[in-house]
Amino acid sequence: MFKNAKILFYFNQYFVIRLGEKVYSYTPGIENFAILRALGSLLFHCFKNRTIAFSDRIVKPYKQIVYVETINQKNAIIDVFDAMSETEKSNTLFILNNGLAMEGFTTLLFNNRKLFLLGLWYFPKAIRISGTYTRKKKGIINTTHVYVNLALFLASVKLFEKYIEVSGCEKVILTNDHNLQPLALLLAARNKNCVSYYIQHAAVSEAFPKLLPNVALLEGQQAVETYRKIGNLSRIQKLVGIARMDGLLAHKSTHKFKDIVVGFCLKPYYSMELIKEIIDSIRASKNVSEIILRPHPGNSEGFYKTLSSLNITISNAKEERPHEFLKKTDVMVSGESSIILEAALMKVKTIYIDDKIAQYDLYGFVKNGVTTAVKEPREITSILNLLSYDTVERHYQNCQYYCATVNTPNENKSKTLILNSLLQ
DSSP states (O other), X not given: OTTOHHHHHXXXXXHHHHHHTTOSXXXXXXXXXXXXXXXXXXXXXXXXXXXXXXXXXXXXXXXEEEEEOSHHHHHHXXXXXXXXXXXXXXXXXXXXXXXXXXXXXXXXXXXXXHHHHHHHHHHHHHHHHTHHHHHHTTTTSOHHHHHHHHHHHHHHHHHHHHHHHHHTOSEEEESOSSSHHHHHHHHHHHHTTOEEEXXXXXXXXXXXOOBOSSEEEESSHHHHHHHHHHOBOOSEEEEOOOGGGTTTTTOOOOOOSSSEEEEEEOOTTOOHHHHHHHHHHHHTSTTEEEEEEEOOTTSOHXXXXXXXXXXXXXXXXXXXXXXXXXXXXXXXXXXXXXXXXHHHHTTOEEEEEOOSSSOTTTTOTTTTTSSEEESSTHHHHHHHHTOOOHHHHHHHHHGGXXXXXXXXXXXXXXXXXXXXXXXX
């Protein structure tokens, strides 16, 4: 297994996307004693997880395994599986991570305690087979990170192979194709001759790795063209639109010009100074009666407590789905995020703010005419003072590039298209 070049291929793809998101910036200081640092990290997490109870015993066969590790991924597919027959639901096993829950389904928690123990077992091999990669990427990615994550990647492959083998499943389904565990699941499925399905859960960019699952259920032409540039290894591609938007496309038929509600979506890396600056710019408009802040699902409970001091309504992204938040708003302000697309699809006016942190227009929403962009927070005030909805309809029409069902007979029928593909 460890001589298989596919392992390095998949692992390298994982780091392509992480580098693209600037999650791991190179820090020369932690290059010293990289092996000891990496080993210490694995031992620490083994100790941290020692008392957590995990029960990952599979007691019956399942036709399909679905892996979900974030709230956004859950929101993207929950409506699809809710629409399944009871028989199909009983044949589906959800493997969940990061404390997620899925009511009404058979679920199993990914065993992170076993993951870190196996990570220690694979640690020597991770060091051996990552040497070429770390030499090529010297000065870009820290060796410590490579050792830790490759060990966890190899351990994840082993865990997923066991899940597939014991369940006897025919297919695996995932909604992320670039994080560590989903990539491990893809390799495990390939090793076990199990068909892999990918349901796109958000807009994609050229920072993503090659498209690897056997069957890719993509939202629109933008995804097709993006993966064509990156590299497409999927045997089958289908355009299915966006399931979470079924019944919500073109939702708003009327718009307010006075006493409007403005939604402001935050990113995990926003400083309080930037947040307050944008809030002040929104408040400065004579047309605004209320602001609703929506932190990112990845923000901590502590961050929510900090925001409460601002005395502003908060939409809890861990409890309230994006469309529920958007229904309350007349205008939405956001940096680089797929929620821009969701708002435009609901005919909510959107303002794209260049936060000077994320890569500008990563998903092409500005270039492709889906939103109105501003370079500085102070520009938001003038847009809200001279409020116009003339562009909203045009933005909606331009969304077809990202959501293939817009203005077609399949509009608001994405769940059916996806289920037909999964249950063939």
